[in-house]
Amino acid sequence: MSVVSAEAIRRVAVVGAGTMGHGIAQVAALAGCQVRLFDAVPHSAAAALPKIRASLEAAVARGKVSAEAMGTALANLSTANTLEEAAGAADLIIEAIPEKMEWKQELFARLGEICPREALLASNTSSLSLTKIAARAVAPERVVGLHFFNPPPVMKLLEVVRAEQTSEAALQTALGFAARLGKEPIVVKDSPGFATSRLGVVLGLEAMRMLQEGVAAAADIDKAMELGYGHPMGPLRVSDLVGLDVRLAIAQTLASELSDTRFSPPEILREKVREGKLGKKSGEGFYRWGS
Numbered sequence: 372m373s374v375v376s377a378e379a380i381r382r383v384a385v386v387g388a389g390t391m392g393h394g395i396a397q398v399a400a401l402a403g404c405q406v407r408l409f410d411a412v413p414h415s416a417a418a419a420l421p422k423i424r425a426s427l428e429a430a431v432a433r434g435k436v437s438a439e440a441m442g443t444a445l446a447n448l449s450t451a452n453t454l455e456e457a458a459g460a461a462d463l464i465i466e467a468i469p470e471k472m473e474w475k476q477e478l479f480a481r482l483g484e485i486c487p488r489e490a491l492l493a494s495n496t497s498s499l500s501l502t503k504i505a506a507r508a509v510a511p512e513r514v515v516g517l518h519f520f521n522p523p524p525v526m527k528l529l530e531v532v533r534a535e536q537t538s539e540a541a542l543q544t545a546l547g548f549a550a551r552l553g554k555e556p557i558v559v560k561d562s563p564g565f566a567t568s569r570l571g572v573v574l575g576l577e578a579m580r581m582l583q584e585g586v587a588a589a590a591d592i593d594k595a596m597e598l599g600y601g602h603p604m605g606p607l608r609v610s611d612l613v614g615l616d617v618r619l620a621i622a623q624t625l626a627s628e629l630s631d632t633r634f635s636p637p638e639i640l641r642e643k644v645r646e647g648k649l650g651k652k653s654g655e656g657f658y659r660w661g662s
Contacts, residue, residue: 374513374540375462375489377547381405384457384486386478387467388412388450390614390652391495393419394523395465397426400447401440401524402552408450409457411468416450423448426524454478458486463548465517467495470620475499476507483509491544493517494532497568498621500628501534501561511536515545518565521612529554534561563628564621571609572621573633576640578606582657583639589657607657611650615657619644 381404385396388410396419400406408416427444430436436444451457458464464486468474475494482492492514494504505514516532529549533542542558549556559566578592587595593605610618618640625634643649643656650656 373489374491374538374544375487377544377551380462380491380544380548380551382407382461382463384409384451384461384464385467386410386454386457386464387469387495388416388419389467389469391519391521391523392467393423394426394521395467395495395519396448397423397444398519398523398552398554399465400444401436403443404447404463406448407457407461408448409452409454411454420448420450426522430524454481455485458482458490461486461490463491463493465493465495470496470499470617470624472499472503475504479504479514480507480509489513491515491541491548493545495519496532497617498564498624500563501532502536505534505536512538513541515541516561516565517545517549518567520567527553527555528567529556530565530567531556531558532561532565533558564625568621569625571606572618572625575606575610575618576622576634576637579610579637579639579657582607583637611656611658611660613650614652615640615649616644 383399383404383406385392385406385408388408396406396408408419410416427436427441431438431441464482466478492508494501494516495518497518501516505511508514514534515537518530518532520526520528531545546556581592582589589607593607596602596605619636622634622636647653648655651660654660
């Protein structure tokens with residue numbers, strides 16, 4: 372089965388309007404695509420539009436985006452009330468729903484019935500098996516991973532994941548589209564945690580264990596990696612930005628699939644998630660965050 376070329380992608384559907392979803396929608400709209408944003412939770416997609424506008428206004432204020440480009444991007448954005456409305460005529464569908472395998476599998480099965488036969492189907496999953504997700508699609512060879520990083524409009528890296536079923540044509544379309552977005556892609560095969568989540572999570576979990584053991588304060592642990600190893604941001608602050616609930620879910624997945632104690636979540640992480648201290652999005656994690 373053929374798949375759309377990167378140059379021919381004009382209409383993009385983003386499914387999931389959370390932090391990652393609306394950030395991805397913004398990036399695609401800035402690249403000149405007509406973007407339809409959909410979320411199964413009522414009003415979530417509409418609520419994301421003011422956030423995208425605020426993000427673009429901040430980028431204009433910093434001189435990163437021109438006022439003209441902002442206007443064009445906002446004109447390219449719209450919301451959809453149903454999955455069919457969002458994906459029915461899309462050249463590319465990017466899934467950014469929560470990290471639950473059964474939800475993603477159900478979505479990709481439905482997309483096969485809805486979207487055009489040549490559309491590229493992409494998942495933003497950061498740790499789940501893309502091969503298992505693709506197995507439920509009507510044409511699994513056109514499924515690829517497009518793992519963006521938070522915040523998508525700022526982070527240059529795009530992890531392109533190849534499932535066992537992904538065709539060479541789908542992979543090349545994904546790489547070409549990454550270039551259109553101005554991203555720097557890396558290609559990884561489908562494996563637990565891919566490259567970035569696996570490396571990032573193991574570093575973050577060890578930093579949490581050090582904090583739990585009283586080795587050093589959170590700010591000092593982070594400063595050690597920032598000044599000692601040149602990391603732009605320490606592992607605990609990164610964890611707060613990602614979301615501690617997200618970090619916990621990924622760690623549990625990796626611990627199970629790799630049978631490796633390195634990924635066993637420390638109690639300090641479990642405790643913070645139980646208390647609702649999820650990082651920046653809740654106002655407190657390993658740090659306190661302002662509004």
